[in-house]
Amino acid sequence: MSQSPERLFVVIPCAGTGSRAGGEGPKQYRPVAGVPMVAHTVAVFRALADRLAGLALVVSPGDEAVHAALPDFPRAGERLLHCGGATRAATVLAGLHALLAEGAGEQDWVLVHDAARCLVTPAQVEALIAACAGDAVGGLLAHRLADTLKAATPDGRVGATLDRTDKWLAQTPQMFRIGMLVEALERAGDTVTDEAGAIEAMGLAPRLVPASAQNFKLTYPEDFALAEAILKGRTSP
């Protein structure tokens, strides 16, 4: 991994089970438009390789499927880490500790990006980097709500219609300094579902960087056909 001040690393949490997606095996290894989902994700960051000091893909201990999904991984500057945890937060924290152990600095930046968010584009990642590089906190890609927002009662009825004008859907990548993010995740434990949540718990306000509805996380079975249609319509990652 390269050695210059304020470098930019990538951590891709890839140790989930994909239970909501159904099907056999972890969803990140299932083909989307003929290629394993995680291979699309890795290709986006390879397109930005000249900006990156290193990329860590964090999979579950004992994961063998990753080798078939990514036969050419790792390339120079890439690391395959079998230290995924029981939660996404634990997986990310393990990846960050491995980066620090291999020479990343606490002031270096990291982009944390879901393996399961394979539709992100290099241009969106570049926009996040540009917005966060001079920021005291960091930030995340996000998308404004397009629908009316309802709160449900326990019996499945509408309890209230909520004001959506200040509501955004959190996406990834999320970009923070490695030292700050490690401290935030260690304090938050498993109470948070994204990096920004851990940073917020320390009283800080991450920057929201507008992205696109197409940068969705493949979560449910129907998401695969939609992702496939979008990817087939693209000419580059």
Ligand SMILES: Nc1ccn([C@@H]2O[C@H](COP(=O)(O)OP(=O)(O)OP(=O)(O)O)[C@@H](O)[C@H]2O)c(=O)n1
């Ligand atoms: N213990 C975990 C849980 C999730 N992830 C990763 O975090 C990203 C977002 O997780 P999500 O897709 O929401 O979770 P899954 O566990 O994969 O799916 P589900 O919640 O439906 O079981 C995915 O790239 C997933 O592989 C991870 O690395 N470690």
Ligand SMILES: C[C@](O)(CO)[C@H](O)COP(=O)(O)O
């Ligand atoms: C990090 C994340 O992608 C932001 O939207 C999301 O929170 C991860 O999914 P999970 O189901 O909350 O683990």
